[in-house]
Amino acid sequence: MRVLVTEDDENLRVAVEASLRSAGFAVDVAVDLPQADEALSVNTYDCVVFDRMLPGGDSLDYVALRRREGWGVPVLFLTARDSVADRIAGLASGGDDYLVKPFAVVEMVARVRSLCRRTGTAPTPVLRRSGLELDISRHEARRSGVLLTLTRKEFAVLHRLLAADGRNVTRAELTAAAWDELVAPTSNVLDVLIAQLRRKLGPPPLVHTVRGIGYVLP
Template structure:
């Protein structure tokens, strides 16, 4: 899942982005409204986290325009403005959630995850591929009934593959969905992660390499 984080406080932005990445999200960062506008125009996000008051203006105006243009990306506002009128203005503009500063970062991560689940594409709560079970709500993976320990990024890649089970998922799509703009597309980060994931999933193998394309998650014996 890919998130846009817009915050002009560099230290806060760094901390929130690090927490989201540790939770398995791909995070793109911006520090003003023009950069946020450009990012939202060129990239499809599962959620946008916007500081309400930025030196370049009030993010409410940006969200109002996005909604008029038909962009339905879920929006979480971050703000020090905590009056009822401020919150109502945020929701009236098309915002989906509102978190007042100072906030607990784990709560923000939980709220972002909840908003991402509201995306237009309905995802089943549990994917099953052979004896592999991926519970997206609890973020748990079991094979043969045994609970596996995956990193946030490993879970993110497996979730994308599971949503397209039996289909070849292009390498570029996996990179775009599970890494942020800081990732180098030509590097071997995906290959290294898939190797680790295969090792954790065990035998017989479930993730297959589709030469010239990417990877496919399929039950043993599938062609």
């Protein structure tokens, strides 16, 4: 299940992306309407999450135009505009759902999952890569068939790395996936957790450091 998130607020964008990936979605991101339009022109998505007001214009106008062209991908609008008139305008423009900021991230994930069901796909409950297997529904992790004992935060970080499908994952994304509270940029809590995770995964090493960026599980 693939989702495009278009949000210009970096903190919110990272949090939304991390939460969706932790729930088993493949996620692409855009910061403005031109980037979103480019992504939509080359990729197929099961759902698109749009902030209302973006660099380049109001996403309602963009969605309304695409709907007139026959575009049918489900859309969730995220916005601080909470009047009844705003909600009606969002739905009338072609939006399928409308979530007012601030919102609970778990509710946003549930709404995205509901919209994606309309495309007839569902997120895989098990992720596999490089001999690792994560059963999301059971919250179980195995390497080469051996059950691993992971903490909630270790599982969340490993889940985020697996969901990236071999792509680099930034420190900010991993931190957002595992910690609900804000963590100072200078904190070493992520490094400590990665060290613990590497010990539990055993040899040969699977989680690699990408200097200046974060980590990757190739």
